[in-house]
Amino acid sequence: xxxxxxxxxxxxxxxxxxxxxxxxxxxxxxxxxxxxxxxxxxxxxxxxxxxxxxxxxxxxxx
Amino acid sequence: xxxxxxxxxxxxxxxxxxxxxxxxxxxxxxxxxxxxxxxxxxxxxxxxxxxxxxxxxxxxxxxxxxxxxxxxxxxxxxxxxxxxxxxxxxxxxxxxxxxxxxxxxxxxxxxxxxxxxxxxxxxxxxxxxxxxxxxxxxxxxxxxxxxxxxxxxxxxxxxxxxxxxxxxxxxxxxxxxxxxxxxxxxxxxxxxxxxxxxxxxxxxxxxxxxxxxxxxxxxxxxxxxxxxxxxxxxxxxxxxxxxxxxxxxxxxxxxxxxxxxxxxxxxxxxxxxxxxxxxxxxxxxxxxxxxxxxxxxxxxxxxxxxxxxxxxxxxxxxxxxxxxxxxxxxxxxxxxxxxxxxxxxxxxxxxxxxxxxxxxxxxxxxxxxxxxxxxxxxxxxxxxxxxxxxxxxxxxxxxxxxxxxxxxxxxxxxxxxxxxxxxxxxxxxxxxxxxxxxxxxxxxxxxxxxxxxxxxxxxxxxxxxxxxxxxxxxxxxxxxxxxxxxxxxxxxxxxxxxxxxxxxxxxxxxxxxxxxxxxxxxxxxxxxxxxxxxxxxxxxxxxxxxxxxxxxxxxxxxxxxxxxxxxxxxxxxxxxxxxxxxxxxxxxxxxxxxxxxxxxxxxxxxxxxxxxxxxxxxxxxxxxxxxxxxxxxxxxxxxxxxxxxxxxxxxxxxxxxxxxxxxxxxxxxxxxxxxxxxxxxxxxxxxxxxxxxxxxxxxxxxxxxxxxxxxxxxxxxxxxxxxxxxxxxxxxxxxxxxxxxxxxxxxxxxxxxxxxxxxxxxxxxxxxxxxxxxxxxxxxxxxxxxxxxx
Numbered sequence: 001x002x003x004x005x006x007x008x009x010x011x012x013x014x015x016x017x018x019x020x021x022x023x024x025x026x027x028x029x030x031x032x033x034x035x036x037x038x039x040x041x042x043x044x045x046x047x048x049x050x051x052x053x054x055x056x057x058x059x060x061x062x
Numbered sequence: 063x064x065x066x067x068x069x070x071x072x073x074x075x076x077x078x079x080x081x082x083x084x085x086x087x088x089x090x091x092x093x094x095x096x097x098x099x100x101x102x103x104x105x106x107x108x109x110x111x112x113x114x115x116x117x118x119x120x121x122x123x124x125x126x127x128x129x130x131x132x133x134x135x136x137x138x139x140x141x142x143x144x145x146x147x148x149x150x151x152x153x154x155x156x157x158x159x160x161x162x163x164x165x166x167x168x169x170x171x172x173x174x175x176x177x178x179x180x181x182x183x184x185x186x187x188x189x190x191x192x193x194x195x196x197x198x199x200x201x202x203x204x205x206x207x208x209x210x211x212x213x214x215x216x217x218x219x220x221x222x223x224x225x226x227x228x229x230x231x232x233x234x235x236x237x238x239x240x241x242x243x244x245x246x247x248x249x250x251x252x253x254x255x256x257x258x259x260x261x262x263x264x265x266x267x268x269x270x271x272x273x274x275x276x277x278x279x280x281x282x283x284x285x286x287x288x289x290x291x292x293x294x295x296x297x298x299x300x301x302x303x304x305x306x307x308x309x310x311x312x313x314x315x316x317x318x319x320x321x322x323x324x325x326x327x328x329x330x331x332x333x334x335x336x337x338x339x340x341x342x343x344x345x346x347x348x349x350x351x352x353x354x355x356x357x358x359x360x361x362x363x364x365x366x367x368x369x370x371x372x373x374x375x376x377x378x379x380x381x382x383x384x385x386x387x388x389x390x391x392x393x394x395x396x397x398x399x400x401x402x403x404x405x406x407x408x409x410x411x412x413x414x415x416x417x418x419x420x421x422x423x424x425x426x427x428x429x430x431x432x433x434x435x436x437x438x439x440x441x442x443x444x445x446x447x448x449x450x451x452x453x454x455x456x457x458x459x460x461x462x463x464x465x466x467x468x469x470x471x472x473x474x475x476x477x478x479x480x481x482x483x484x485x486x487x488x489x490x491x492x493x494x495x496x497x498x499x500x501x502x503x504x505x506x507x508x509x510x511x512x513x514x515x516x517x518x519x520x521x522x523x524x525x526x527x528x529x530x531x532x533x534x535x536x537x538x539x540x541x542x543x544x545x546x547x548x549x550x551x552x553x554x555x556x557x558x559x560x561x562x563x564x565x566x567x568x569x570x571x572x573x574x575x576x577x578x579x580x581x582x583x584x585x586x587x588x589x590x591x592x593x594x595x596x597x598x599x600x601x602x603x604x605x606x607x608x609x610x611x612x613x614x615x616x617x618x619x620x621x622x623x624x625x626x627x628x629x630x631x632x633x634x635x636x637x638x639x640x641x642x643x644x645x646x647x648x649x650x651x652x653x654x655x656x657x658x659x660x661x662x663x664x665x666x667x668x669x670x671x672x673x674x675x676x677x678x679x680x681x682x683x684x685x686x687x688x689x690x691x692x693x694x695x696x697x698x699x700x701x702x703x704x705x706x707x708x709x710x711x712x713x714x715x716x717x718x719x720x721x722x723x724x725x726x727x728x729x730x731x732x733x734x735x736x737x738x739x740x741x742x743x744x745x746x747x748x749x750x751x752x753x754x755x756x757x758x759x760x761x762x763x764x765x766x767x768x769x770x771x772x773x774x775x776x777x778x779x780x781x782x783x784x785x786x787x788x789x790x791x792x793x794x795x796x797x798x799x800x801x802x803x804x805x806x807x808x809x810x811x812x813x814x815x816x817x818x819x820x821x822x823x824x825x826x827x828x829x830x831x832x833x834x835x836x837x838x839x840x841x842x843x844x845x846x847x848x849x850x851x852x
Binding site for chain 1: 158161162165178179180181182183227234238241242245258262265269
């Protein structure tokens, strides 16, 4: 029956770890800007595509 | 006619198309930016969004002050001699291309190690090596690609601003504790006498106790502080019964687990605090790209150029300007202090100050007021006052700017809470007395149970969720409200005061009426073409009003500053300008007029009238039934007759009001019981906006600065004003209905409490149920309200 003590302490430790992660994230300003990162993550592809072949740099848009 | 769109900025290219690299540009500025990008392999900029750019402005010499160490020190947030970090506000940021190019600044200047955009706040945080480059170089680079940063006197302050994240921490802690306590209390809900539960329930209970300690003493601390403050000023605000409920819950639960009387109410306790904080969080809707606290500092430059006999021209911080200093004001620069014009062609645009769009010509020796913007060439002036003592800036020394508007306003929740608290306390006392006679052992139990179950969680949540949701709906409709209290105040107003220029008139369009001899087609052609060459605001307005004509090349064109234009084409000779320049006999002082003569024969004049916003008279006719309407204008009475025709006859029209007069006018009427809504736009309305119960700043472009106010309304939504006020009134009704709903829950809860049958499981069901149903009710009701608004 003492297994419940182990389970209990594990569950609380896991909860506390996530709680600390949340506090650190807030402290580092992760929730300050909730828009820009969503746009930024889409850029990486285009940068990689562009660097190896800089010759085709002018593309048409309209 | 087919239009050619500039590849860079998307503007119509008009007649001057510059073709480069198989693309069309409207001007050399746009072409240059394109060249910079294509040389650095950054044309991806144009793939993300079509025509994302803007025309770079002429900025020569404008940022010279950025080489001064004390100014750099104030503008950078980190500086160790090698690396500097500066956050620059760039109003033009508007699309994903902007983010992309600004985060790739290091390709344009390798000394910039990183740059990060915050799209919501429209700023970019640049880290660069200060040994090899400088803040000035970074700003110049940004300006050259069309992303000119906006640096104002407001930025001139030391230290970083601390972001207040307390509420998120508190919400996190309460949510964390709530979840864990729920798990731990769940087994005991069913009251089964299983062997293992009997053995472990003490451990479970003490763990719940530990989890609820930070909830009570940290997350719920604000309620105790606010209740204490309320009691000290003899106010029974909503936080009093909440604080009472929290402390009774905590104390009774602790006693129960110490003496093994029961499992306590830790689940309800943590849930209560969590829901309350959630309401608070939801009510906070912030518009990071807007500021409601601006004063003149956001408009004023950090530094201007001073001319001294010893060291010539050099930048000087505006706070250091002393009486008698000679200042050089370049084109497009703002006059920071009151002064006297020494030399140069002064054409001052006071639209910042008065909202008046026409610029004013000044002669040498004339007085110049701080806040005006020079619009033609370089001028020299002598300061006669310091920044704080200038005519415009003095307004901010009025007490009204240091007063908090929310003080002295009892909101609906607190009004109800007063009665509520008294009723609850009397029920608790009566029930306890009853049980003292019947069964004394149950008396204490009943007393605490009443206070626990009556804890006004649902009441406290009604207003935050209703107003919070309405703030979001208003925001989507371009009506940006500072906080929830403003909506409540808006529902209570009975007088609406409008500023004239820029508020009920539109800045963009004027109408002009021609009287005089009819112009022949060839004269009209000549008139239109002459106006094309002039940059004077009246010429531009008149040019836009006149019909489209063919383009002819003029043989001669000459602009006389402050007087007019003369030009000729073949044998036709034209003069356009002021009455004296053209040779007109009559002229009006009140109205703006442009006179025309051809071949030395006086033809006639164009008189400019304000063009009023669409739906103005309809709006006034709707509003007049419920509110007193006043027009309070800083302008002369030239438009009086015109306004009388448009507006309902009851409307008061008052002209020639200085900023101070406007403030005093509102103050006077407030003492007579008026609840004033002021709608204005310029800095001259700032005092009136602060004094009124609700001050709404009207803005043609919400990204451009508006004075300190309670709400910002997009000009295109001006004619919807009555609907917004109506919606605020309906919101009050929604809150009242949700009070009824929560009283219903309280009656059920009180039945259990008074009869002494309140089990933890009942409290744990009733409390969240009432809170959630309130949230659902207010959300659905406000969304229905929002649908009506569209």
